[in-house]
Amino acid sequence: MIVMEPVLEPSVPGEILLRASNLRAEYEAASGGIVAVDDVSLSIRDGEVLGVAGESGCGKSTLGAVLSLTARPPLYVLGGELEIAGRKLSFDPDHAPPRLWRGSVVSLLPQGAMNSISPTIRIGDFAVDIIRAHEPGVSRKEAIDRAAERLEQLGLPARALSSYPHQLSGGMKQRVVTVLSTLLNPRLLIADEPTSALDVSTQKVMIELLIELLDRRLVGSVIFVTHDLPVLRMIAHRIAIMYAGRIAEIGETEEIINRARHPYTGALLASVLVPEPQIRRRRITGISGAPPSLADPPPGCRFHPRCNLATDVCRTTQPPQVGDWHQYAACWWAQDHQGEAVVSYL
Amino acid sequence: MNENMNKPNDDDIVFAASGLTKTFGRSEKAIRAVDDVSFAMRRGEIITVVGESGSGKSTLARMILRLLPITSGTMALNGTDVTRLRGRGLQEYWRQVQAVFQDPFSAFNQFFSVRRLLHRSGKLLRHADVDLDSRMRAALEQVGMHPAEVLDKYPHELSGGQRQRIMIARALMMEPKLLIADEATSMLDASLRATILNVLFDLRADADLSVLFITHDIGQACYLSDRVLVMQHGKLVENGPTEDVIFNPKHDYTQRLLADVPRLHDVG
Amino acid sequence: MKLSRFTSRFYVALGIVFLVAFFGTLGPLLFTGKDLTTVVGGLYDAPSGKAWLGTDNLGHDVFTYLMYGTRSSLIVGVISGLIATFIGVVVGTVAGYVGGAVEETLMAATNIMLAIPQIVVLVLISVALDSRSVTSVAIVIAVTSWPWTARAVRAQASSVRTREHLDIARLSGANTVSIIVFDVLPYMLSYVVMVFVLQISIAILSEAALSLLGLGPSEGTSLGLMLHWALAWESVRNSAWWAFVPPTIMLTMVAFGFLLLQSSLDEVFNPRLRRDSGRKRRKRIASARTAAEAAEAATTSGSGA
Known part of the structure; x- marks a missing residue:
């Protein structure tokens, strides 16, 4: 291929x-x-x-x-x-x-x-x-x-x-x-x-x-x-991942696909079905819940109700953009785990 | 074509199609939308038909569902010929063969509540001494929905994913032997798609259901199916176990199709 | 349906239609004392306190005739509209939904009907009838005016036919009648209402045309008959404007009212045709901006604390 x-x-x-x-x-x-x-x-x-x-x-x-x-x-x-x-x-x-x-x-x-x-x-x-x-x-x-x-x-x-x-x-x-x-x-x-x-x-x-x-x-x-x-x-060259009206993560294509830092990016990638051998070996679960209504979005990080890694701060305060204009994740988890990929935590 | 795949004398065969052909139009201008398609499905098997737009895969689905007249060829359900069923016989056929379609919006009559939708389909069960109400509730629970919450809702009050699950429940209520899913997940988001595919996957084990899954998305075929049929210009060009067809395709067309599919990772 | 969906055009149209309908239905009940046989004066007496709109060629009160004439015209419109809409919708829906040879046959019949000029058929049937009541005139008009409805409804039904919910209905074992009644017709209801309103105005105008030719109802009166007699007795040459101006105005109002109602209903059912008013839009943005700024200020102070 x-x-x-x-x-x-x-x-x-x-x-x-x-x-x-x-x-x-x-x-x-x-x-x-x-x-x-x-x-x-x-x-x-x-x-x-x-x-x-x-x-x-x-x-x-x-x-x-x-x-x-x-x-x-x-x-x-x-x-x-x-x-x-x-x-x-x-x-x-x-x-x-x-x-x-x-x-x-x-x-x-x-x-x-x-x-x-x-x-x-x-x-x-x-x-x-x-x-x-x-x-x-x-x-x-x-x-x-x-x-x-x-x-x-x-x-x-x-x-x-x-x-x-x-x-x-x-x-x-x-x-x-x-x-x-x-x-x-x-x-x-x-x-x-x-x-x-x-x-x-x-x-x-x-x-x-x-x-x-x-x-x-x-x-x-x-x-x-x-x-x-x-x-x-x-x-x-770069990919921006949007969630509920905001940019959740943006970065170089290979970085996003292989070393995503926002839990939403990770979950989204995990539910992509491509004809590759690994998808026949495991059960793909999708993302629980549904995206929020934009008429009344949740406070703090908009992804927190569906996020496995959410903590108290995610529920109250809008997350910071971790990185620079060129490549960042808007996520409290990413703030605490600088330089790490989210995939192994999901 | 794979002659050995079409032996209808196997006890496990639920559905067999032989030489199915559909032509649209007359004489010289006629288009063979489905051309001499033969295959057999075993109990509890998930078969995916893949093909590009215009390959005839949806026409094939509508023929199997008896929503389109069949030009030639035969089909049999549990060994009984169902090609020309009418009236009561056709209703009995639809009790055993049901479908879920692509568009979770246009599949609903917007003036019907979920209860009325299900009740209407339930009429197919009127000769079969079952408690319709409990069937309805069981089917909704099977697809992960709470009957009390959704039964009195109208389609505009439900999300796309909920609607599609209700459509699956509607089909399952009849406890069919064969479910035709025509691009049933194409209009859903990736995260929800996996959930719906898992529902189909689990039914096969729980309810002994055979699923004919029709899609243009080879990724979904790869995830879900036991066997893959590849259609091109109305003809079946490849038919085999998923691993063989997707990871070791024989036919030129299948090879080209797979080469063009975008991937997430480089294949070694 | 929320009231906000109705435009001012709709209310104007509804106002005109109600005004005319009140005049035709309640008028004869309020202004009693005269009827169609009462003679109040001579040939073309000018308007006066005794006869508000003067008298006609036989000395009848034009105002009284106008009320009864409006009533006949409305009765013809509603009866004819109902029948024509019914035939058109049945033919169109069956053709559009069933398709195939049934569609070809029904549409061939419809097209033949469309090809024959309606007025010719109307005249021929009317001449063939010995006595014509208001109802029979309405029926004659209805049987000649359904074809375009059938054509239009067939197009609508064909587009509904491609919806997947019809396949679901068939897979549920529903029969053709049940599918047409519950799955096809409801999707065309708004369209059918518009067709009905349009059929009413067409029927009223057709009746006027027939009456003008002397082929209207042979008993009672109608707006068209009033014009017929006004023409026959040379009211124009006698400068008796009161004999022909009132029925003309009334006829124009009826037809205009229903046509406006039909086109404003189109806007109600099809919001894309509506235009947003610029002032309303700017106001909305201004308020949204203030809200956004307020929210921003709140977050800033919140994160600062």
């Missing part, structure tokens, strides 16, 4: 492309607000792929929407700051984020993107719309030519542009949509579950495409939102 290694190195190691701080976003609901992203800060280097993983309802897709400036009702960004490629933006309810950032600075590949193109238009029309949203003067032919050139550059058939969405297979559609949503060379691409609806073989091709986009510098960095940890291992 050959495992694909992340093939790229940040072109200027250490250069920070995106710095997000104290993001908070809320869904408006009849029963009151549901804070789905609560005080999340993170930074991404140029050329980096950051995986964001967690269970459904942990806020990972919401974080993607906030970072891509696509939050729309009933989701409201309550506060936080964003700095992308030297440009600063402060989330403020009275000022909408600059519209032109979308697509050229940040671009979102939404969940189920391949099924989001109107079935009655040709793929090429979609490309024209994308380009004209930013450069209204571009002629239709020129826009199509640019899209065709980009597709061919990446080894995809340019004739896809004259097809209707239903004429392409799922995997092809997803790849074409990905290429088109990066036509404007965004500095940051946020891909929300880009591989989840695909079969394993097309998943792999999709990931190769993302790596090529990075290699050719057609996108600066990628935030890859998924529930699928094994997929992240194929592409992500």
Whole structure:
């Protein structure tokens, strides 16, 4: 089994492309607000792929929407700051984020993107719309030519542009949509579950495409939102694990997978089913209990009701971030066991 | 195909399919969604059918459940032909062969309480002199739920995991011989998925139940099953014990499929 | 259903419909003393204290006629709406759920009905009837107006058919009737209500069209019949506006009220169509921010202590 290694190195190691701080976003609901992203800060280097993983309802897709400036009702960004490629933006309810950032600075590949193109238009029309949203003067032919050139550059058939969405297979559609949503060379691409609806073989091709986009510098960095940890291992440099609206742990991919420090990361990894001999030898128990309601999260560490290692302090006080911006675990246990992996304690 | 796997004269065989075929459409444009599929299941065996989207695995499940007419081929439950059952006979078949589906949301009629859902299925048991109420409670307890807490709830008051467990309880209430689980855990989170798979796993021992588990996820197949069937373009391309199929695949397609599965650890 | 889900459009529509309904049902009970046979003046007397809206070509009180006419129109609308909705829903649901040859047959019949201009069929049937009561006019309208309902409901039923709960119902041994009644129809209920409201307004307008041609109810009156007589006796040339303006306004209000009700119900059942008001949104954010800041302050002071 050959495992694909992340093939790229940040072109200027250490250069920070995106710095997000104290993001908070809320869904408006009849029963009151549901804070789905609560005080999340993170930074991404140029050329980096950051995986964001967690269970459904942990806020990972919401974080993607906030970072891509696509939050729309009933989701409201309550506060936080964003700095992308030297440009600063402060989330403020009275000022909408600059519209032109979308697509050229940040671009979102939404969940189920391949099924989001109107079935009655040709793929090429979609490309024209994308380009004209930013450069209204571009002629239709020129826009199509640019899209065709980009597709061919990446080894995809340019004739896809004259097809209707239903004429392409799922995997092809997803790849074409990905290429088109990066036509404007965004500095940051946020891909929300880009591989989840695909079969394993097309998943792999999709990931190769993302790596090529990075290699050719057609996108600066990628935030890859998924529930699928094994997929992240194929592409992500770092992984952020979210739980109940917060980042539980963030770190280098191999560190997270082999030496996780947050009990939630450990439990999540232990319940991943991969076709490897060890999973046939033992019983996998999952994680007892259910994630908390975000309308009324538990005090202290939000994972404590389900955590085997929880102590009194976990039940009352929000845990510290143990580590630096690049790699940390928000956990009292990790605070007391510096440098240790949690796996042997679970 | 593995001829030796299909000897229906084995006493332990619960279910046997032979040459099952389903075509959609007519004449030249017809699509063979399931093409000459034969296999046999033993008592208490968990068999997984794996395949990519469009491989025909869900069509196969719906044929076995008699929700889709069968174009050709035969199937037998405990040695009795069930391919063309109708009316009372079909109801008796559904008492012995039950199913859990993929989507824990759309599988519920949102206007029915859990009690009404279970009562409706319980009508299949009306000729079988059983106390429906105690059956219902026992089945819910079997999947780790408290009957008093959930019986009067409506689907929107339950989480995805709870709903899926109730769906399993609904099937188990009939004390079936064969349970078809069509992507029954695909829409659940990893932590909950393990719990549901364990429920199925334990039933095999406790209730002598055979499970036909249908999934695109080879990891789940590897964890759960005794035997794995691999489908491609409607055909069964590999059929064997889990260890053989997953760790030593023979067919090209299975090899390719496995090579593309992302792993957590490098295999030595 | 919470009241907050209703929009102001809905209340306006409901207000108009209630106003018209009160006028047509309670009106004849409140303003007694005159009925359809009472002659209060001569040909096209102008409005006065005796006849608030003047008189018609035979010297009847237009106001009294308007009340009874509105009542007939509403009766035709409701009866016809009920029958047409019933036929349309039954045909559409059976076709959509059962599928196959049954669907093809039912839809072929529906399409043939749709292809024949409704007004032609209406006129032919109406001419064939010797005497036409309000009810028989309603039935005639109903049997010609169900096809589009059947088509629309079939599409809805086909989409419900793909839900897994129907497979669960079949695996539970439920028969087709039980599945249609308990598993398919409830999912379309909101749609059926909207269809019914729309059918009412269509029936009222169809009745007016028939009556205008002289094919309306042969006894009593209706808004369309009033217009018919106003046209026949040349009220326009005589400047007797009171003979044709009131029924026209009433007809417009009835049809508009029901159409508005239908489209506002669409918003109620399908919240995505609603628009959030900007002011409300900013207010919510402002309050959420204050709450967030308060919480932050509380944590800071808490951890400091």
